[in-house]
Amino acid sequence: MKSIRILCIGVILFFTSVSALAQAMTLSVDATDAARNMIHSKLAIPVRPGPLTLFYPKWIPGEHSPTGPINDLVGLKLSADGKPIAWRRDDIEMFAFHCDIPQGVNVLDVTFDDLSQPESTASAKLARIKWNRLLVYVQGMSSDAVSVKASLKLPAGWHFASALPITSERNGELQFKEVSLTQLVDSPAIIGANFRKFPLSSTGTMHEMDTMADSTAALDLKPETLTGLKSMVQEAYALFGARHYRNYQFLVTLSDHGGSEGLEHHESSEDGVGEKAFSEELELLDFAELMGHEYAHSWNGKYRRPAGLATPDFDQPMKGELLWVYEGLTQYLGKVLPARSGLWSAEDFREAMAAVAAEMENQTGRQWRPLVDTAIDVQWSYPSPRAWMNYRRRVDYYDEGSLIWLDADVLIRTRSNGKLSLDDFCKRFHGGQDTAPMVKPYTFDDVVNTLNEVTPYDWRSFLNTRVNEVAPHAPLAGITNGGWKLVYTDKPNTEVRIADHLRKSVDLSYSVGMLLKEDGSVMDVNPELAAFKAGIAPGMKIISVNGRTWSIDVVHEAVASSRTSMKPIEFVVENGSFQETYKVNYHGGERYPHLERDNTKPDVLSNVIKSRAR
Numbered sequence: 001m002k003s004i005r006i007l008c009i010g011v012i013l014f015f016t017s018v019s020a021l022a023q024a025m026t027l028s029v030d031a032t033d034a035a036r037n038m039i040h041s042k043l044a045i046p047v048r049p050g051p052l053t054l055f056y057p058k059w060i061p062g063e064h065s066p067t068g069p070i071n072d073l074v075g076l077k078l079s080a081d082g083k084p085i086a087w088r089r090d091d092i093e094m095f096a097f098h099c100d101i102p103q104g105v106n107v108l109d110v111t112f113d114d115l116s117q118p119e120s121t122a123s124a125k126l127a128r129i130k131w132n133r134l135l136v137y138v139q140g141m142s143s144d145a146v147s148v149k150a151s152l153k154l155p156a157g158w159h160f161a162s163a164l165p166i167t168s169e170r171n172g173e174l175q176f177k178e179v180s181l182t183q184l185v186d187s188p189a190i191i192g193a194n195f196r197k198f199p200l201s202s203t204g205t206m207h208e209m210d211t212m213a214d215s216t217a218a219l220d221l222k223p224e225t226l227t228g229l230k231s232m233v234q235e236a237y238a239l240f241g242a243r244h245y246r247n248y249q250f251l252v253t254l255s256d257h258g259g260s261e262g263l264e265h266h267e268s269s270e271d272g273v274g275e276k277a278f279s280e281e282l283e284l285l286d287f288a289e290l291m292g293h294e295y296a297h298s299w300n301g302k303y304r305r306p307a308g309l310a311t312p313d314f315d316q317p318m319k320g321e322l323l324w325v326y327e328g329l330t331q332y333l334g335k336v337l338p339a340r341s342g343l344w345s346a347e348d349f350r351e352a353m354a355a356v357a358a359e360m361e362n363q364t365g366r367q368w369r370p371l372v373d374t375a376i377d378v379q380w381s382y383p384s385p386r387a388w389m390n391y392r393r394r395v396d397y398y399d400e401g402s403l404i405w406l407d408a409d410v411l412i413r414t415r416s417n418g419k420l421s422l423d424d425f426c427k428r429f430h431g432g433q434d435t436a437p438m439v440k441p442y443t444f445d446d447v448v449n450t451l452n453e454v455t456p457y458d459w460r461s462f463l464n465t466r467v468n469e470v471a472p473h474a475p476l477a478g479i480t481n482g483g484w485k486l487v488y489t490d491k492p493n494t495e496v497r498i499a500d501h502l503r504k505s506v507d508l509s510y511s512v513g514m515l516l517k518e519d520g521s522v523m524d525v526n527p528e529l530a531a532f533k534a535g536i537a538p539g540m541k542i543i544s545v546n547g548r549t550w551s552i553d554v555v556h557e558a559v560a561s562s563r564t565s566m567k568p569i570e571f572v573v574e575n576g577s578f579q580e581t582y583k584v585n586y587h588g589g590e591r592y593p594h595l596e597r598d599n600t601k602p603d604v605l606s607n608v609i610k611s612r613a614r
């Protein structure tokens with residue numbers, strides 16, 4: 001019933017909109033209150049008399065879900081020629097607002113405020129301007145067919161960066177070139193008090209990193225990081241063989257309060273990291289991966305997009321079944337590119353792959369749901385709770401997807417005696433001629449066929465068994481056939497240290513089978529390992545370990561000494577207002593994943609991360 005209703009509206013409004021198209025919708029954004037998470041929006045929308053439905057963008061490209069922040073739209077007022085027009089929200093579709101346009105009216109004025117959640121898009125010194133949060137459009141029109149002329153007023157003294165072309169700039173007010181609604185939403189801006197621009201290419205296509213930070217000190221970039229980022233631009237071109245953007249801008253915000261972000265666009269990416277991302281060793285490694293990931297998306301995700309995710313507007317639901325390509329291959333390239341560019345060492349790359357391999361292999365949820373189900377379920381797997389995540393499985397199409405693509409890469413390299421690689425797939429699939437931004441949708445068959453063009457093999461079965469079937473073990477053949485073994489030692493894994501640092505956690509997943517917060521709260525347990533078997537569950541909080549008050553050092557010491565102790569580890573745990581003692585029968589010491597060289601096989605893994613551009 002619902003789809004028929006929307007289809008009808010779409011057809012009717014399409015005809016309404018053809019003449020409306022002659023005129024662009026204008027969007028005036030006042031961001032002078034951005035530091036207090038409030039942005040004012042004013043629209044003038046060409047309309048015709050009669051019933052009209054306005055739509056607030058719901059399905060956001062790159063988020064693959066109905067995540068438009070409708071709760072943040074407040075103060076909505078419609079008027080025409082200064083006279084108010086009443087609106088009513090749709091009873092079923094909460095993102096749609098119905099109204100009646102009086103005779104003689106051809107422009108509808110709309111005003112509202114966007115109130116973002118604290119710590120989500122802005123800090124006191126910077127903000128991300130996401131146009132989709134700041135507009136409504138006539139429902140039923142394709143976003144390619146809607147023309148928008150936008151302007152933006154900045155807080156006093158703040159700077160601006162975006163891939164959106166500017167026509168004029170005066171007194172902190174920017175006027176932009178008229179573009180399609182598609183391009184507008186795909187061209188967010190960052191604004192802030194402290195700004196620095198880093199050119200990443202000197203000739204030809206312009207590449208730059210634009211950075212806004214909470215402090216000027218945060219903008220100090222190590223020369224070797226800048227060199228690595230410039231190399232990454234070259235490595236990506238060498239990998240794909242073509243570009244599908246006119247210019248490219250990394251829009252980086254450095255703040256511990258402005259919200260973390262990673263969102264891809266054709267000609268830019270939003271990269272929200274902590275204030276110390278350029279200086280702190282672990283955060284810098286994580287930053288390099290984020291940059292590689294979001295950049296690779298310009299090809300894999302924006303230019304080539306699964307047919308189910310290539311929707312014509314922000315209203316049609318997206319289908320996520322091919323996210324193991326969209327995100328999985330990007331997750332793989334997001335590790336390969338920093339390693340080829342020198343932003344990561346070969347050891348950093350191996351530590352990252354080891355962490356992914358161990359996490360996926362130990363995911364107990366893999367025993368009940370195939371990988372594809374985590375992608376189909378994307379509307380719910382993204383916001384899935386942290387508690388019991390090991391049993392639920394969350395967005396595994398990212399990390400397990402990356403293992404599948406490593407597997408395919410090593411297979412192509414081995415079968416072609418090192419002459420071909422996954423780079424050849426990427427060149428065929430994502431390369432071709434240099435073009436301006438465009439979308440070329442694909443299906444599962446297109447992926448299989450292109451793999452077959454590179455190296456004939458039963459790729460359909462290869463992918464089906466790894467993606468569409470319940471697989472008790474993670475696809476680790478890329479590692480083992482690549483000449484390495486997944487092993488566990490008491491030495492902490494770099495990637496695990498990064499994750500612990502960023503989420504303030506203590507990861508004991510591969511020893512007692514628990515992921516803890518720094519205060520002893522249990523975030524997750526592995527139902528097959530000792531802590532769960534002793535009775536511990538997410539939501540509980542550890543008070544003491546072996547008779548000593550909880551601390552990170554105390555728990556590490558207890559796990560480490562379990563190897564030589566005959567007694568179980570004793571945890572006093574708080575569950576609501578009750579306390580109980582749990583005896584965890586574990587004697588394996590500290591365990592963290594690493595890759596160890598297998599000298600019986602050639603080292604293909606090291607070839608994967610060899611520079612292509614140098």
Ligand SMILES: [Zn+2]
Binds near residue numbers: 293
């Ligand atoms: Zn991604």
